[in-house]
Amino acid sequence: MLNRFQILSLIILSLLFWLAAAFYVRLAPGALTDPTRCAIAFATTMPVGWLSVVLTRRVGGLSTEQLIPGVAVVGAAAMMIDGVALRWMPGIYGGNDTVVRLGAAWLLWGYGTSLAIASVMAARARRPVGSA
Numbered sequence: 651m652l653n654r655f656q657i658l659s660l661i662i663l664s665l666l667f668w669l670a671a672a673f674y675v676r677l678a679p680g681a682l683t684d685p686t687r688c689a690i691a692f693a694t695t696m697p698v699g700w701l702s703v704v705l706t707r708r709v710g711g712l713s714t715e716q717l718i719p720g721v722a723v724v725g726a727a728a729m730m731i732d733g734v735a736l737r738w739m740p741g742i743y744g745g746n747d748t749v750v751r752l753g754a755a756w757l758l759w760g761y762g763t764s765l766a767i768a769s770v771m772a773a774r775a776r777r778p779v780g781s782a
Contacts, residue, residue: 652719656710660720663709664727675743675753682752692759699763714775721768725761732757
């Protein structure tokens with residue numbers, strides 16, 4: 651169970667993560683529209699996802715049992731911001747519908763990647779020492 655301070659700090663962190671991702675989509679549209687650069691953007695989301703999970707754990711002061719719920723709070727808050735922005739203010743991500751669509755795909759990939767990484771981290775942390 652997360653306490654109020656953890657939830658508040660994680661929601662603030664999610665806003666910062668959302669701003670960083672939205673700026674990336676807006677300022678580097680070629681990273682999402684060029685096939686080669688897009689593949690690189692999707693691949694580099696994995697280490698960025700790992701870093702976001704580590705930061706989420708640290709900022710929220712999360713235990714192993716709190717890691718997945720904490721990452722879910724961050725992801726849920728950021729996804730809700732994305733949902734509102736994509737529906738009513740898509741220009742935040744750029745002026746081109748293709749960039750907005752591909753940016754949304756990259757954002758979904760990033761949320762899924764972060765949650766998958768948190769799941770692996772939590773499972774490894776629960777594994778008894780010396781087991782394979």
